[in-house]
Amino acid sequence: MPAATSSIIRFQDAAKVFPGRGSGAEVRAVDGVTLDIHEGEIFGVIGQSGAGKSTLVRLINALERTTSGDVVVDGVSLAALNESRLRPVRAGIGMVFQQFNLLASRTVAGNVAYALEVAGWPRARREARVAELLEFVGLADKARVYPSTLSGGQKQRVGIARALATNPRILLADEATSALDPETTRDVLDLLQRVNRELGITVVVITHEMDVVRSICHRVAVMERGRVVEVGEAYQVFSAPRHDTTRRFVATALRDRPSPEVLARLRTRHTGHIVTVGVDEVAGSSAVLTRTLREHGVDGTVVYGGITEVAERPYGSLTVELVGDGGSVEAAVAALRAVTWVDDHGRADA
């Protein structure tokens, strides 16, 4: 859980440079990343496509080798290992993919069993393990069918079962939900969360969707052009983003703040004093807001906003029209500022 602090994956000034094609310039896909991922957490890596996050995650199981720096996984320095010595390390790390990457020539059970075959499990033990895994991901009835007959969400469940087969301590999820519809995304995220909670597996989630980070990640790193530009507790990063890229991602997760256009429209309908009030753990519900307004004799009407959860804690904002006499509105705003952030949009005629 988030409290754990021992590092299971450590990037030490890790870089991956791809030679340019033809006479093209070289590409620094990962550019000097130093980062610790803690045992037992769900760690998110978010960035636009091309930011280097897929390469970064592939450094963890050495599908891509660092060109400088190192990645230490479970105490093992990967830079020092050759290809054949890396294979057992890879077998201890599960990976799920955006396009599922299942073998079309094998049944669902055969796909899960494949990971066990590679790891050298005897046939007798494989069958029981496959049954157990398909039970865990809720596909026990699909063991004998071929992947082509499954829906995207079901395919990803098979992918997760396959990735978990050999009891890895780390699960890498590379855009695992990006090819899925919203409802199926929810199911798969729930499953990843169960993997983390029930099996204690460290999960590294690569995504370009802030909503994925919002729903399941304990901590998050924001990547841009090969570099980690911001890293921290998911809640902290959401509530106080420091980097522009982070702010843009946060804005996509919850459209709770009125844009200037929305504000202009609100003014045509609401002539009172308009403020946007942050909602977080302290001002966890509108109770604080309601109480404060009542104490100051101010009427409040919610005209815009949204509240959701980030890392299972309340997060969002409400935009409220305040109506009251003279200084009472100003006094109420000041009182609110004492407990949360307030964005004062003033009055239309002011």
Add this chain to the structure above:
Amino acid sequence: MTEDWERLTPLLWEAAGQTAYMVLITLLIGGFLGLALGLGLYLTRPGNLLQNRAVFAVLNLAVNVVRPVPFIIFLVALGPLTRAVIGSTIGIEAFTFAMSFMATFVFARLVEQNLVSIDPGVVEAARAMGASPLRIVRTVLVPEALAPLILGYTFLFVGVLDMSAIGGYLGAGGLGDFAIVQGYRQYDWAVTAVVVVIIVVIVQVVQWLGNTLARRALRR
């Protein structure tokens, strides 16, 4: 005209036997070596599992040089090698050697093209599980491309049957030789027609078999 089928029938059987011998041996050797060479081409291609620019360039050039040579010229050009390996440049063994050689290169390209169509993500998934390149060849590449490989092999069969028609030039006999010697040169169109029909029927049956097996291998 066709008064003496009694005389021709045993000769036809003999020719059919020779064709079967040449074609089957060629398919066996060419299929095996072609698969190996095709895998070599695929694996050493830049960006793939055993990428090696030099090896790929050599293999690729070899395939490109051998394949477009008309088979009848190739037969002659290969003469010295054939003599070194078989001990003679004529006869059914020498001819089968040359066919196997050509079939290897033809099939290598077919294999490579079919493997290229495999989703690289599936190979990556196997790598991520810790599979070795040899295991990936055995358990991912060949099974995943099985349906197109079967169709490619069927195509190779037809090509080899076609090549075998000029077996007469090296005294290898076969159905093609029979059609020319007993039919064409005797102005006996019926004999030629019978051989053509036999060949068409064989191709039809093999193609049907290939299609059926490929469909069964394609789990979609």
